[in-house]
Amino acid sequence: MAHMVKPLRIVPLAAELRKNSGIGAEVVLPPSMRHLDMDGLSDEEKATLRSGLFDHGVLVVRNQQGLDPNVMPQIGRFFDETAWDIHSGGAKMVTDAKNILSQNRGSRAPRAPQVSIIGKGKWTGYEGLADLDLKHVSHTEFHETPCTKEELADGFTRAYRWHMDAPLYERLPGYVTSLHSLKNPDLPDQKLWFPSGEVLSIAAGATAFYSGARAFDLLSDEEKEFALNTTVQYAPRAYEWMLDCKATDDGLTIAKSGQEKRLEDLREWSWDKVHAFPMVWRNIGNGKPHLQVLGCCVFALRTADPTTGEVTVIDDLDEVREICHKLTSKVYTPENIYAHRWQEGDLVIFHNRGVLHSITGELTRTSGESDPEKRLFWQCTMASGTPPTAYRAAA
Numbered sequence: 343m344a345h346m347v348k349p350l351r352i353v354p355l356a357a358e359l360r361k362n363s364g365i366g367a368e369v370v371l372p373p374s375m376r377h378l379d380m381d382g383l384s385d386e387e388k389a390t391l392r393s394g395l396f397d398h399g400v401l402v403v404r405n406q407q408g409l410d411p412n413v414m415p416q417i418g419r420f421f422d423e424t425a426w427d428i429h430s431g432g433a434k435m436v437t438d439a440k441n442i443l444s445q446n447r448g449s450r451a452p453r454a455p456q457v458s459i460i461g462k463g464k465w466t467g468y469e470g471l472a473d474l475d476l477k478h479v480s481h482t483e484f485h486e487t488p489c490t491k492e493e494l495a496d497g498f499t500r501a502y503r504w505h506m507d508a509p510l511y512e513r514l515p516g517y518v519t520s521l522h523s524l525k526n527p528d529l530p531d532q533k534l535w536f537p538s539g540e541v542l543s544i545a546a547g548a549t550a551f552y553s554g555a556r557a558f559d560l561l562s563d564e565e566k567e568f569a570l571n572t573t574v575q576y577a578p579r580a581y582e583w584m585l586d587c588k589a590t591d592d593g594l595t596i597a598k599s600g601q602e603k604r605l606e607d608l609r610e611w612s613w614d615k616v617h618a619f620p621m622v623w624r625n626i627g628n629g630k631p632h633l634q635v636l637g638c639c640v641f642a643l644r645t646a647d648p649t650t651g652e653v654t655v656i657d658d659l660d661e662v663r664e665i666c667h668k669l670t671s672k673v674y675t676p677e678n679i680y681a682h683r684w685q686e687g688d689l690v691i692f693h694n695r696g697v698l699h700s701i702t703g704e705l706t707r708t709s710g711e712s713d714p715e716k717r718l719f720w721q722c723t724m725a726s727g728t729p730p731t732a733y734r735a736a737a
């Protein structure tokens with residue numbers, strides 16, 4: 343049914359929230375639509391939603407309490423006709439202790455197996471599942487030099503790990519990820535730390551985003567040229583490979599080499615399934631260039647000379663990480679970060695091929711019945727049938 347009187351609208355978030363991030367807009371549903379219903383939108387409304395996502399990177403639909411989890415895979419299919427009907431993390435939740443992605447002890451929704459259940463704390467009988475004891479990962483377990491006890495007591499937190507939702511092996515990253523907040527911590531704000539010494543006050547458990555388009559804009563002309571000509575080779579089974587590695591203070595890359603697993607010690611793998619992506623991706627909505635580098639998982643860089651086609655390979659890990667860090671760290675300032683302050687019922691849809699995101703927040707107390715840190719979320723990101731598009735096609 344078309345909503346001719348008050349159709350779906352996209353309203354950019356307030357300027358003080360967006361700052362220079364280029365990120366964030368609210369989706370105002372037609373008054374007759376309680377929950378986002380893809381089948382209930384007119385063609386014009388679908389076009390508005392589509393361009394809204396690709397232009398603003400992160401869309402927020404408020405008050406979606408009672409949402410059917412099956413809407414989330416429908417959203418994935420709406421933005422990507424080639425989406426497979428499985429979560430990009432695999433048909434089942436990762437529970438293998440050898441994999442870094444198992445550390446949140448999440449589960450999957452029985453009503454919609456493409457939807458992960460993540461959060462913090464003990465949940466009994468939720469969605470008919472056996473008891474859950476969800477864990478919110480803390481930067482203190484992953485950063486080389488985490489915040490001190492005093493800083494933590496003072497409310498400081500860090501960006502845990504900047505990433506796109508991408509397994510980097512076999513299954514291609516989805517165009518979008520959707521997140522639905524069912525329960526948020528009842529805690530004071532925390533302080534997001536920046537290398538400049540600046541501090542951003544954020545909600546406990548906020549999800550932080552930066553735009554790959556903004557990151558690209560901030561590069562010098564020389565850096566842009568390098569990025570446009572470079573392909574990023576990710577490590578085989580990257581998350582297993584870097585299980586014992588520790589990150590830089592900003593969560594953008596690994597602090598130093600030496601802790602990576604030996605390639606022969608990884609679970610069975612082959613190079614044809616390991617992903618290499620352009621460093622700069624084309625936004626399929628508005629055509630803009632986005633710097634999309636998952637710095638903790640990089641393995642090598644291949645840079646083509648645009649006139650001769652000659653390829654230079656950099657495979658010294660420290661050098662590869664240093665180059666990627668130099669390029670990506672320019673965007674890591676309070677002005678360029680949008681940290682979503684979750685309200686219960688929020689449905690957030692983000693352009694996984696246009697923004698990078700990170701967990702923040704220290705929710706590390708032992709779970710109890712009256713746990714103020716309790717958090718419950720649904721997350722859905724579907725494997726795609728289409729690789730990311732290079733902004734500049736190979737010569």
Ligand SMILES: [Fe+2]
Binds near residue numbers: 505506507699
């Ligand atoms: Fe993620």
